[in-house]
Amino acid sequence: MLNMKNFVFYDLETTGVDKEKDYIIQFAAIKVDENLNIIDEKNLYIQPEGSYTISIQAYMKHHISPQFLADKPYFFQVADEILEFMNGCNVVTYNGCNFDIPFLEIELKRCGKSFDFLHTDCYDAFIEEKRRNGISLENTFKRYEGKTMVEAGLNAHDALSDVKATLAVFKAQQKVKPYGPEKMYGEDNFIVQSEFNGVPQPVFNVGKYRELPLSYIASIDPGYLSWCVNKGNFMESTKEFIKQYITE
Secondary structure, eight states: OOOSSOEEEEEEEESOSOTTTOOEEEEEEEEEOTTOOEEEEEEEEOOOSSSOOOOHHHHHHHOOOHHHHTTSOOHHHHHHHHHHHHTTOEEEESSTTTTHHHHHHHHHHHTTOOOOGGGSOEEEHHHHHHHHTOOOHHHHHHHHHSSOTTTTTOOTTOHHHHHHHHHHHHHHHHHHSOOOOOOOSSTTOOEEEEEETTEEEEEESSSTTBTOBHHHHHHHOHHHHHHHHHTSSOOHHHHHHHHTTOOO
């Protein structure tokens, strides 16, 4: 069942894929009502502060250049605008639990701000589609809409076009089989909910204990959990969740 409130669909383009070192250069979002009708949209291009580079892989994906961004605002200048647009809404992304959510949260924290993703219903059309079919946004869109994104007037890997495609996929998914938000234990999504021996449990999504429950790791290697909290490259929200499995 859907939570009957407004939804914000958003997508990012970035200088690269390293959440700690790269930067957001495009934020695109659509706001829809509880019936999934568009009521507002936002498309912001953002210039990173200081010296930066856009990786070749990223540029070949979105074709945004430093020259294009030269007169665009810095992130701290649009952060409040983004937060105001998202305030009070459910969030929908395509692979956002792994990428767009932690990336945006880290960028917000750089300027002393945050969005409470952990207490927001966050839907991920990619995760749900992967459960059902395991294919890309372009192919997913074509299967649901009966035409390619290009035929529909959308350009794959442009953030605003991707958001509109995600909205079309999300509408179709909810019509075929309604689904709820993802269970999140931290903004970096290093811990996810998965069935283990038939029981839904929080499990690691990375590392040597990938796909194993934290409760099981606590019983066989509690030192690993301590390492995760004290030295691991996890966001603070994830470390706080792990702490409850550590017994002194």
